[in-house]
Amino acid sequence: MNKPDLQVPDLRPLLSPATVAVIGGTSKETGLGARTLRHLRQARFGGEVLTPDPRDGLERNVDVALLCVPAAAAQEVLDRIDGRAKFAVVFASGFEETGGGSLTTARGTIVLGPNTVGLYHAPGRAVLTFAQAFDSLVDCRGGSGAFLVSQSGAFGARVVTAAARYGFHLDGFIGSGNETHLDACTLARGVLAAAAPRVLMLYLEGVRDAGTLQALLADAAARGVPVVCLLGGLSEAGSTAAASHTAAVSTDTAVTRELFEAYGAVLVGSDRELVLAGLGLSLMGRAAGRRTGIVTGSGGAGVVAADLLSGVGLDVPVLSTGLQERLMAHLPGIASPRNPIDVTAQTIGDDATLEKVCATLRESGEVDLVVVIGRENQAAAAGAHAGAVPPSVLATLDREPATVRPRIEAGEVVLPDLDSACRVLASCAPPRLSGVAALRPAADGPGSLVGSDPTASESLRLVAGAGVDVADWSAATTVAEVLARGEDLGWPVVLKSDVAAGVHKARAGGVRLDVTAATAGEAAAELLASGVPLIVARQLRSSMELFAGVRRDPQWGLVVSAGLGGVHVELLDRTVAMPAALGAEHLARRLAAELFDRVPGRYDGLAAALAAAAFALADLADRTGAALVECNPLGVVGSRIVALDARVVR
Structure with a gap:
């Protein structure tokens, strides 16, 4: 067989192997094999390590064979060990990424790579990598419960070492490389089953298979494991038809973000945010809500913190009169207890008073998260420790990660600057909208639209037949x-x-x-x-113009878009775009959150009605095999949503 049938592979022999064969690259100190052997030795790997000659194959079965040979020899060596090794990790590059061929196996050996830096698993002391970045990680600290799967090995290795600079030691890392047998999402599903992480971190260079990604997110959500992902390679979706509003507003970025949010996963924008989000979820887990309390000795720092927290989607509520009075019982008269709680510069250094203020705030039930701006040695007074309820962070000002590393290693949640602290807190906030009630099944068959595109009048008839009210x-x-x-x-x-x-x-x-x-x-x-x-x-006089459309995407299948419409649909970009598989109920909730709930009570029912219209179009696309179905505008006439125009493209 060329590619084993792997739904969720058993990665236990890969992550914690009993026997490892390092094949090739051992004759020189700088060879890939020699560097890998050095890592295993320095990590005090407890399994058996073999170093067979690449020309001899394997005399007995092993869990992992590390192929440290050049690309030209990789297939020949793989043929010799095929069936003897459960996993073959191929370091060499020069295959599909340069226009070359792919590796194959016929007797059951599963290939990781090629063009991978390998993997690292702290609990098994398995440093199965040649990468120099792991020279400083052979102590296998681990213990964070965080595991990183990365499509880029070199970039992933840098994320692991960047995390360690904060004192955040990942339990494991795998670079998927060229993904001959194991793509990153399949690897991540295997990690969920084999390693049971507290948080799963991902670096993906674009979405290669939407179904596999959705299966991973669903698996993680079912296991209660938060996912935080840095996703590269996003681009504007190509139009399925000239001047399609639907293609213009339903970019790959928007659709991908909706899928992640539907499953409660977090998309971040940089490697730093990936590390900070992983750190926060590892140390503190999910909070009950987004209400955040700020304790500071500087009014200016409190204002900046409030702005930063708002920028990452957290709320800074004014505290109740009763709570303000309880706080002021510990504070001088010049303090401000509204939130931010400015305890004044003369009080912030008093650990006993700070502890009373923070305890009163945490126990009030009025906040779900707490950030305290102080010195790095005040974590105990602030209650900023792993597992604290509610999650609490101590933010220092203008320090380096190395200065707070010992604190984090000791289980204290101390960050070197305000921005880092606020992003760590944001990672712990619950998803604004998650929980997919039921995935919408796709229709079978190619559909019935053949020949040329329907005319405008035929489009109106098709849309009306689908159940959408037409003018x-x-x-x-x-x-x-x-x-x-x-x-x-x-x-x-x-x-x-x-x-x-x-x-x-x-x-x-x-x-x-x-x-x-x-x-x-x-x-x-x-x-x-x-x-x-x-x-x-x-010509109907509508109180509002809306939009709904469906396009057929080669990656996502049917993509549904809906929101504000009319001639300015692309300019306003007040739409929600998502895979149709997430269903009408999810679209209605998202439309309510993004648009109609902004003015409470005024637009009740519109979100559900617009979602119903959009999914009537999706059903039409399913039945006919249409590439594009859209209504722009949909007019709101009294209590009805009426299509004023329609397009159906073959």
């Missing part, structure tokens, strides 16, 4: 028919050229608005001169 309209081929239809529908009307749905009617000059009995003749004659029939539609 009254009629077809017309002459000026006389336009006038008659206008009388039947009631003036004013909208005239539209009945062109194929792939053509943007407005941009092609095929739309006239506010057409009255007096102007209909001239407008109709001008449009009919092109030889294309017209749609005469009743």
Whole structure:
């Protein structure tokens, strides 16, 4: 077989091997094999280590074979050990990433790599890597409960060492490399089962398989393991049809972020944020809410902290009158207990008073997170220790990670600056919206749309047949028919050229608005001169213009977008885009959170109604195999959502 059937591989022999074979690269001190052997020796690896000649294969079975040979020899050596090693870790580069071929196995050996730096697992003291970054990690400190899976080995190794500078020692790391057999998401699922981490950290260079990523996020959510991911390689999604609003507003970035948020996972924007989020979740886990209390001896620092916390999505509520009075019982009259709690410069250095203030705040039930701005030796007074409830962080000002490292290693949550402390707290906040009630199944079969794209009138019929309310309209081929239809529908009307749905009617000059009995003749004659029939539609006066659309994406399948609509849909970008598999209920919750709940009580019911319309379009795309279905605008007319235009593209 070329690729083993691996749903969730058993990684225990890879992470904690009893026998390891280091093959090749041992004759020189700088060889990959020699460097790997040195790591194993310095880490006091407890398993058996073999160093067979690359030309001899293996005389007996091993858990892991580390192929430290050049790319030209890798397949030949792999053939010799195939079936003898449960896992083969191939360090060499020069395969698919440079246009070369891929490695194959036929007798069951599972390949990690090629072009991988290997792996590190502190509990098993398995430093199965040649990377120089791990020279300083052979003590296998671990104990954090954090595990990193990275598609880039070199970058991942740097994240591991960056974390260690804070005193945050990862339990494990795997670089997936070229992913001949094991992609990063499949590896991560194996890590969840074999290592049972408290937090899973990921670096992904783009989403290679949406289904595998979704399976990983669902698995982690079911196990209660927080996921924090740095995702590279995001780009604007290509349009499935010319001038598609749906493609314009449903970028890969937006769709990916929705998937992560649906499962309670965290996307970060930098390697530093990846380390800080992993640190926070490792030490403190999830908080009950987002309400944050600030304790400071400097009013300015409190203001900056409040701004930073707001910037990362946390709330800084004004404390109740009763709590303010209890706090002031410990503070001088010039203090401010509103939140931020400014205990004054003369009091912040008094550990006994600080401890009373922080304890009163934590026990109040009015905050879910606490940040105290003080000295690095005040963690005990601040209550900033691993597992504290609520999670509490001590922020120092303008220190280096090395200065707080001993504190973190001792289980104290002390950060070198305000920004770091606020980001660590933000990682512990509960997801704003998570919990996928039920994944929406995809339709079977290729659908029924064949031939050319439906016309605008055919699109309206298809959308109406899908259950979406459509504004009254009629077809017309002459000026006389336009006038008659206008009388039947009631003036004013909208005239539209009945062109194929792939053509943007407005941009092609095929739309006239506010057409009255007096102007209909001239407008109709001008449009009919092109030889294309017209749609005469009743012009409804809507209180709001909305948008809903579905596109078929090669990665995500059907992608649903909905939000504010009209001619400014791309400019306003007040939309939600997500994989259709997440379902209408999730879309309704997201639309409510992003749009309609901003003015409580005014737009009740609109989120659910718009989500229902969007998923009626998704059902239509499922049934017909359409590449694109969209309604822009959808008008809000009384209590109804009515499609004023529709496009269905084959």
